[in-house]
Amino acid sequence: MRGAGPFVEVADRVFHGRYPQWDVGVGLVVGSEAALVVDTRASEVQGREVFEDIGRMRLGVPVTRVVSTHVHFDHTFGNRAFETATVIAHERVAAMFVTDAERIKRRVRDDLADAPEYGYTVQDLQDLLDTEPRGPDVTVEERYTVDLGDRVVELAFAGRGHTDGDIRIAVPHDKVVFLGDLIEESAPPSLGGDSWPLDWAPTLDRHLAAVGPEVLVVPGHGRPVDAAFVRRQRDELAAVAAVIRDRYVGGIPLLQARQEPDGRLPYPLEGLANAFTRGYAQSAAEA
């Protein structure tokens, strides 16, 4: 079976495609009866491009499921293009979907004129605004199995991290797992205003323990990586959490905490403002 568009076979009938806008990755798992798509890009137009790329691969089976790794628009707005497929995601993706879609559309409307930064154009943003986002039809709480005929795909939640609804999508027999934005290869992990920096590293520990050491990990952005890469990024996220906790416990005011360099921090400080805000809020709530 040959890939089309950007799709490359990374394991037996498991494909990964990287698209330039937002450098987002799309997965495709093909079984004897059906195929499953992981994430669908940032608009209906972009989703249709994925649909057509997959169509050119002549799979011989229909795409019956679309799985969203998490709620963010760059992974979900293309769902609309997969009309006949069932969309599956964590239950908190369903709960947050409309609010999050409206939030991103507001933000995009505000900075339509900004210089494209992540490989997208003003037209890509217009396509995003023109999309009527489609959330999940079926939700996952802890675990969910999809039968594709001669193989199964296992979905599981293991705790909060990049968001409160990140799931892994594992193809156990072929030792491949999609982790969405819990792992990024082409940029530091995104610690946004809906992230859980204090929970993230332990969540990765649980995912790693479940999939074993010999696994190929497909990130939400960038090239597939191995378990050693995931452990390194896990350690970096643990270091971020440690600095946040130390400063909170030490009574350092949030504004100061967000601005003070620390040799333990593995990522540029300006990308960690949300992490400190979120970590402080969680620490206060748990105190």
Ligand SMILES: [Zn+2]
């Ligand atoms: Zn994300």
